[in-house]
Structures are given as C-alpha cells and as structure tokens.
Amino acid sequence: DDSISAYKWLLAKDIEPNNIIIGGESAGGGLTMATLLKLKDLKLPLPKVAVMMSPWVDLTTSGKSLETNYKYEPEIAEGVKQMAILYAGEKSTKNPLISPVFADLGGLPPLLIQAGGIEALLEDSILLAERAKSAGVQVTLEVYEKMTHVFQVFGDLLSESKKAFDNIKKFIESLP
Numbered sequence: 445d446d447s448i449s450a451y452k453w454l455l456a457k458d459i460e461p462n463n464i465i466i467g468g469e470s471a472g473g474g475l476t477m478a479t480l481l482k483l484k485d486l487k488l489p490l491p492k493v494a495v496m497m498s499p500w501v502d503l504t505t506s507g508k509s510l511e512t513n514y515k516y517e518p519e520i521a522e523g524v525k526q527m528a529i530l531y532a533g534e535k536s537t538k539n540p541l542i543s544p545v546f547a548d549l550g551g552l553p554p555l556l557i558q559a560g561g562i563e564a565l566l567e568d569s570i571l572l573a574e575r576a577k578s579a580g581v582q583v584t585l586e587v588y589e590k591m592t593h594v595f596q597v598f599g600d601l602l603s604e605s606k607k608a609f610d611n612i613k614k615f616i617e618s619l620p
Contacts, residue, residue: 447466447475447478447479447482448479448482448483448486451464451466451479451483451488451491452488455488455489461489461490461491461492462492463492464491464492465491465492465493465494465495465616466479466480466491466494466495467494467495467496467497468496468497468499469496469497469498469499469594469596469597470497470498470499470500470565470593470594471500471527471531472496472499473496473497473498473499473500473501473557474499474500474501474503474543474544476494476495476496476499477494477496477499477501477544477547477572478541478542478544480494480552480553481540481541481544481547481549481552482541484551484552490551490552490553491553492553492554492616492619493553493554493555493556493615493616493619494552494553494554494555494556495555495556495558495612495615495616496555496556496557496558496569496572497558497559497594497596497608498558498559498560498563498565498568498569498593498594498595499557499559499565499568499569499572500524500565500568501543501544501545501568501569501571501572502543502545502546502567502568502571502572503524503528503531503532503537503542503543504528504537504538504543505524505525505528505537507565507566507567507568507571508567509563509564509565509566509567509568510524510525510564510565510567513562513563513564513566514564516562516563516564516592517562517563517564517592517593520563520564520565520593521564524564524565544572545568545571545572545575548579549575549576549578549579549581550579550580550581551579551580551581552576552579552581553581553582554581554582554583554584554615554619555572555573555576555581555582555583555584556583556584556586556611556612556615556616557569557572557573557583557584557585557586558585558586558587558588558596558608558611558612559585559586559587559588559591560587560588560590560591560592560593560594560595561587561588561589561590561591562589562590562591562592563591563592563593563595564593565593566587569585569587570585570587573585584615586608586611588604588607588608591604595608596608596609
C-alpha cells in the first residue's frame, strides 16, 4: 500500500508517468512487480520502466537454482524458504501479488532484469523474463556469469557491478 500511495502522490504532483522509473533488488524486485500489478489493476498510468536486480518473485521456492546454486549461496537458498512462509502468512504463495510470476503480466511497461549467474534466485529472474515476454512485455534479461545475488551492491569495486549500472542507464535512455 505504501508504494501505491507514493506513486499516487507523484501523480498528484503532476509528475508524468513517463518520468517515473521504479525498481528494486531482491524482495524489492518482488515489490516492484507487485506495485506494477496493483497499478495495472487500479487502472492507473504505469511508469516508464521497471528495473530489477535479482528479483525474488516466486515465493513457492520451486526454482531449480535454489538447489543448483546452493553451494554458492546456501544462506539465501535456506533463508528464502523460511521467509516465504512468513511473508505469505495465510495467503497462498501462488497469489500473484506475493509471487508475481503467477500474474497476468500483459500490459506492463518495459522491464530490465539483472541477475547473477550463480545466485540462488537465478531461476526467478529467468521465469519472470520468460512469462513477461510471453505476455508481450518488452523484457531485457541480463545474467552476469559468476556473479552472486545482488552483486550490484559492490559498485565500482567490481567491474560487473559498474557494467550493470551502466546498462541500466543505457536501457532507460534507449526508451522513448
């Protein structure tokens, strides 16, 4: 609700949706998607673009990368299983506002999704990109080999992080 209130505040201040970009990392990526879905349901104008870094968007924890990349990020693989139960509460983890990969993604703005090639949540990014593309959404998925969950936090200390932020800038600037 807070994200919707903040978005409505921007619109009330006459900020054009084409000048609004939303984004987040990890659970914030899931919140980004849930916000887009709620805005669409409310028939509000959507932002120009959404940018997500390692989004957590499938709280059923069925992604194969939770197992295949477990050796690189065991704390994340274990943690998301526990957090999914707490976050969903009494609701189904397949609820589209909890696990946006199960939503009707049609009509969303362009999406940029970045993920690390060895991260536990890699499958979330891949599945989100596939489902969004199938729904006709313009999607760019960037997988950075040998990178972990939210590797972008390393900023200029890691060349891949710098490249990821450069690509975010290029992606946004490439849109009309």
